[in-house]
Amino acid sequence: MQRCLWEVGWIPCLLTFLLVSCPGFKRPLSTSERVPRICIVGSGPAGFYTAQHLLKHHKLARVDIYEKLPVPFGLVRFGVAPDHPEVKNVINTFTQTAQSDRCSYYGNVTVGKDVTVEELQQAYHAVVLSYGAEDNRILGIPGENLSGVYSARAFVGWYNGLPENRDLKPDLSSKTVLVLGQGNVALDVARILLTPLDLLRTDITEGSLAAIASSKVKRVWLVGRRGPLQVAFTIKELREMVNLPGARPILDPADFAGLRDAIKDVPRPRKRLTELMIKTALEKPGEKEAKIWASATREWGLKFLRSPLEILPTADGKRARGIRMAVTRLEGSGESATAVPTGEVEELECGLILSSIGYRSLPLGSSVPFDRKHGIIPNHLGRVQGVPGLYCSGWVKRGPTGVIITTMNDSFDTAQSVLEDLQAGMLNVSNTKEGFESVRSILQSRGVHPVSFSDWEKIDAAEVARGQLAGKPREKIVDPQEMLQLIGH
Structure with missing residues (x-):
């Protein structure tokens, strides 16, 4: 500090010292520390496990999860037998992921209709398709x-x-x-x-x-x-x-x-x-x-x-x-x-x-390769063949087999491929991407109103309250329009 004051001039150095010492100061990110913007299509186990691994192992990455229904959790909510409530406890882990300050949930958005995969690729450094087997x-x-x-x-x-x-x-x-x-x-x-x-x-x-x-x-x-x-x-x-x-x-x-x-x-x-x-x-x-x-x-x-x-x-x-x-x-x-x-x-x-x-999984637009015979997106370790920056996890990656822990391991593998590509410089994060800020204007122009995770929590509370009246853990709302009315959409 003394050398700095005498040789460079004390006023610039003092200002620098005060700025760096300030609790709110954020120094500019180096190229290697740019924020990767990653989006995941599908909020079932594959989507949430992919997000969990990315957020845990990359301290700057921001992850946005898109879901066509207003409500999250995919087959954990809609596939697990109602008399197997212990299997649904994984929702607690998914909720922790969704509540991370680097994760955002956007329900009521159908990728392929409300916003295209190409538009997502323009808005994000990496796009992970985890939309499961919908047929x-x-x-x-x-x-x-x-x-x-x-x-x-x-x-x-x-x-x-x-x-x-x-x-x-x-x-x-x-x-x-x-x-x-x-x-x-x-x-x-x-x-x-x-x-x-x-x-x-x-x-x-x-x-x-x-x-x-x-x-x-x-x-x-x-x-x-x-x-x-x-x-x-x-x-x-x-x-x-x-x-x-x-x-x-x-x-x-x-x-x-x-x-x-x-x-x-x-x-x-x-x-x-x-x-x-x-x-x-x-x-x-x-x-x-x-x-x-x-x-x-x-x-x-x-x-x-x-x-x-x-x-x-x-x-x-x-x-x-x-x-x-x-x-x-x-x-x-x-x-x-x-x-x-x-x-x-x-x-x-x-x-x-x-x-x-x-x-079986269904194709998602002409820009995404799809193997109709096997009902999967052709990939290597989750990297979609021939489309850099595009990835897949879960059933659309490997076919509709296995239990939740199978999907967890598979999704971690895909997330690891994304992390390795970031580390190797194969995803150009020096090119700033706006993420949802870019997608928001597209959705507004098409009259689409996304549902946030806090919106979902209101739906969740309403379902639990209705369930209590009927002596059940929850009474699911089955009409999406009723869900949207409940949160004022």
């Missing part, structure tokens, strides 16, 4: 469009309050329901249909709870093209079904003959899962189980080696009355085994058919 795979068989046939995705959306499915009104007057698919979603819908009403005081919507209360459903079949060693559900979900109050399992012992030897060398999760099925099918139940199953008024079962051929119509040709299936056999073994028709055919009477054969 379902089709069966591709005659009768698929008959009344009484629904995708499991739409059925789950109906009882979970997804706005697009709020008017589904499935007919639950049939005694027998058939679910095509043997994954966790298939077990979810079967469990919801068979669970006693007093156990459904969850955040299930009022309308669907009323419909289930008057349901005539007594039996649910879960049908798979392959065998017991290829089921896609996990042991936790299977155990819930086996122990479901008021319902007994129907597993054909012939399907499990000889499987004890076949599972000796399979991975432990598959082994434990198969052992539970074998125990349920082949072993005499304990006294407690036997008593419960004997008095059960509902039942569920697994049908293997069946592939749908045609939905059978009622006499007037308007509704489903049953299904025709090909009996199959397996070629190969383990996960790679394929189902081959035997030539034998079987028919089953059922008035409600739910297709649970998987979700």
Whole structure:
């Protein structure tokens, strides 16, 4: 300080010293310290986990999250079964991320319609597409469009309050329901249909709870093209079904003959899962189980080696009355085994058919590469092929598989690719980007009113208050217009 005063002049040095000492002083950022502006499309687990990793590992990055619905959290809100509230606890972590002073949430903005990906690329240094799988795979068989046939995705959306499915009104007057698919979603819908009403005081919507209360459903079949060693559900979900109050399992012992030897060398999760099925099918139940199953008024079962051929119509040709299936056999073994028709055919009477054969992602504009065969955006470690600065995470990156922790790890990997590209100078942050300030004027010109995270918190509080009146944790608002009116939009 002394050398500075005598050799340079004491007044400039004193001013510099006072400025640097001032608590509010911010020195100019060097090129390497420019603020990266990053936007994420989609506010489900993939979007929030990507944001979380970016904010944690880059101390200057600002992240904006865009969501087409007014409300956040994607499949955690609309996909997780209402009787699995513990899975939804991850919302607390996502809320902490959204409340960061370097993170902003903009709901009620449909990317591809209200603002294009190209416009986002102009406003941000990096754009991450995390919009998930918003459609379902089709069966591709005659009768698929008959009344009484629904995708499991739409059925789950109906009882979970997804706005697009709020008017589904499935007919639950049939005694027998058939679910095509043997994954966790298939077990979810079967469990919801068979669970006693007093156990459904969850955040299930009022309308669907009323419909289930008057349901005539007594039996649910879960049908798979392959065998017991290829089921896609996990042991936790299977155990819930086996122990479901008021319902007994129907597993054909012939399907499990000889499987004890076949599972000796399979991975432990598959082994434990198969052992539970074998125990349920082949072993005499304990006294407690036997008593419960004997008095059960509902039942569920697994049908293997069946592939749908045609939905059978009622006499007037308007509704489903049953299904025709090909009996199959397996070629190969383990996960790679394929189902081959035997030539034998079987028919089953059922008035409600739910297709649970998987979700699929949709393309987002002509500027974003899309692999229609696999339903993903072509990428390497989350970097969209051929489009620098564009990234993807979650189901649109890898396909609709895995649980929330799978999505977490996958999203962290994508965020790490963004961080590495920033570090390597592949994203030019010396070129200042305005982020939402640029997008705001675009949205205003198109009459779009974004919903902030504090707006969402008002909707959240209203839902919780309505739930308390009904003796539930929350009563979801299912109409987006009602949500917007609630916050004065």
